[in-house]
Amino acid sequence: MNKTARRLASIVMVMFLALLVSTTWIQFFAAESLNNDPRNARTLYEQFGTDRGPIVVGGEAVADSVPVDDEWNYQREYAQGRLYAPLTGYYSLVSGTSGIERAENDFLAGSADALWADRLQNLLTGSDPQGSAVELTVNPAAQQAAWDALGDQRGAVVALEPSTGRILAMVSKPTFDPNELATHDTKQANDAYLALSNSDDKPLNNRATSEIYPPGSTFKLVTAAAALESGDYTAESVVDAPETYTPPGTNSAIRNYGGTSCSPSGEQTLADALRISCNTAFAQLGVSLGDEALQEQAEAFGFNESFAVPFGTAASVFPDPPIDPAFVATSAIGQWDVRATPLQIAMVSAGIANDGEVMEPHSVARVRDQNLDVVSETRPSGLGRAVSADTAQQLTEMMIGVVEGGSGTGAQISGVTVAGKTGTAQHGTGSEPPHVWFTGFAPADDPQVAVAVMVEDGGSIGTSEATGGRVAAPIARAVMEAVLNE
Known part of the structure; x- marks a missing residue:
């Protein structure tokens, strides 16, 4: 009997140990994955039953949470949803x-x-949990100007504050209405998502x-920067x-x-x-500069980094x-396998405008x-110095020439000196209309805004x-004017 009892006791102890290990694993080690499991209805009710904080511009x-009479209690609502969708994104069941x-x-x-004190306060007072407000850096006038100027064309506009990296405007078209995805009618939300995804x-x-x-010819700013930084060239070289030019090989x-x-002289x-x-x-x-010099200069402005x-x-x-x-040769003029986001091209102009230092872009x-x-x-944070202050000044003067008497006259603003660079980029098989670009900043002697505009497939033309x-320069002009007129 004692032997049987000992065996039974051992089995019971093993079962209790297994239960203890299982409970500990679930509560501590697997808790995060279980909470994040999309099949966890309790997590969904906790998330969508919370008064989520607003996203604020100006x-x-x-974006805000409004009370609704259903099991979720709150629904996300987006004012001017299509205008701000590239920034806010969506919040959907x-x-x-x-x-x-x-x-x-x-x-x-x-x-x-960081909100532990708020949660403690809510626990002590019995108040419902409430999210925090996220304030964006966006300038509402610049955002609206970018939206209006881009019109029905496909493309994007980004505006930055050169000295801080603050994102002043970010528009992307075609866009979407996040309200269609925020609805609690799951069939309607799913249909909307599938339509947008497909x-x-x-x-x-x-x-x-x-x-x-x-990026087409906007990349010539990087090539020019590499030339000036080499010490073998100046703006007057x-x-x-x-x-025509036929590269070696x-x-x-x-x-x-x-x-x-x-x-006429060939030089x-x-x-x-x-x-x-x-x-x-x-x-x-x-x-003449070589691939390594071009890559080093491109990466100094932020290329090859997310x-x-x-x-x-x-x-x-x-x-x-x-x-x-x-x-x-083709990389030096922004073709072949060179690729850039509009944000990156805005960072190139902003870096030149900021005496050669590139600031980390941010929207919060x-x-x-x-x-x-x-x-x-x-807090503003520098990514590093892309070019010397002297090189930045030479590039600025060269970009002023582009707007005052070159390919970028469409970006001129009365009473303001604008620095800029145009771009026309072949893509696909080369038979499609080109993507067109403009990037620049203003005022050239005291930069307040740097902008990049990219319009797909030749835009309205x-x-x-x-x-x-x-196509792109007038859009950039409208955005810069909106910032300067504030």
């Missing part, structure tokens, strides 16, 4: 979260570690940060500018826009080559050396708790005749 909520709604979820839901227009993609495009000639000649200053956007001059210059703004961005690309000289200014106390604030100067 003192007004562009069916499709989850994106944008600020995802990146700042812990603050918006009131679950961030659309050839890709409205859920933020073209400003998640799509990469050939004379460079070859032939009617190829029979394919590079030509200028419209097949024109850049200079011109570096400043003039940038002013009229001479392809042959910059292609030949790129080969950023959290706070949602993640795609990394712009400059290919790793060694690169065949023929492809170095601060977070306020339920008592309106600031619990988190974004929609033919090979489309250029960055004709």
Whole structure:
């Protein structure tokens, strides 16, 4: 009997130990994965039953939670949803979260570690949990100007404050209405998400940060920067500018826009080559500088790196050396495998405007708790020096020439000196209308705003005749004017 009792006791002890281990594992080690499991209805009720904090632009909520008479208690509502969708993203029972709604979820839901005092206060007073307000850096006037100026064209606009990296505007079109995804009618929300996901227009993609495009001649700013930083060139250095240029190792000639000649003499200053956007001059210059110098300069501006703004961005690309000289030539004019987001091209202009230092881009200014106390604030942070202050000044003067008497006159603002660069980028098979670009900043002597505009497939012109100067520059002008007029 004693032997049987001992065996039974051992079995009971093992069962208790297994139960203790299982409970401990569930409560401590598996808790996070179980809470995040989309099949966990309790988690859904906790999330959507909370008064989620607002997303605020210019003192007004562009996303907020409103009481509703259903089992969820609150529903997300987006004022001017389509205008701010690339920033706010969506908060949905069916499709989850994106944008600020995802990146700042812990603050918006009131679950961030920094909000422990608020949770304790709610526990002691019996108050319902409440999320924090996330204030964005966006300038409402600039955002509206970018939206209006882009119109029905497909593309993106980004505006930055050069000295801080604050995102002043971010528009992407085609876009979507996050209210259609926030509805608690799950069939309606699912149908809306499927329609958006399957659309050839890709409205859920933020073209400003998640799509990469050939930057075309806007990349000549990087090539010019590499030349000036080498110490072998100045803005007044004379460079070859032939009617055509055939890189080493190829029979394919590079030509200028419209097949024109850049200079009757076949040579011109570096400043003039940038002013009229001479392809042959910059292609030949790129080969002289070499692939490593171009990559190093591109990466100094932020290429080959992704950023959290706070949602993640795609990394712009400059290919790793060694690169065949023929492809170095086309890379130097922003073609071949060079790709960039509009945000990245805005960072290039902003870095030049900020005496050569590139600032980390960000869209969240601060977070306020339920008592309106600031619990988190974004402080400007430098990513590094892309070029010297002297090089930045030379580039600025060269970019002023582009706007005052070159390819970018469409960006001129009365009474304000504007610095800029146009771009026209071939893509696909080369038979499609080009993507067109403009990037620049103003005022050139005291920069307050840097902007990049990218319009797909020639925009409203929609033919090979489309250029960055004709299509993108006026959009940039409207955004810069909105910021300067505030």
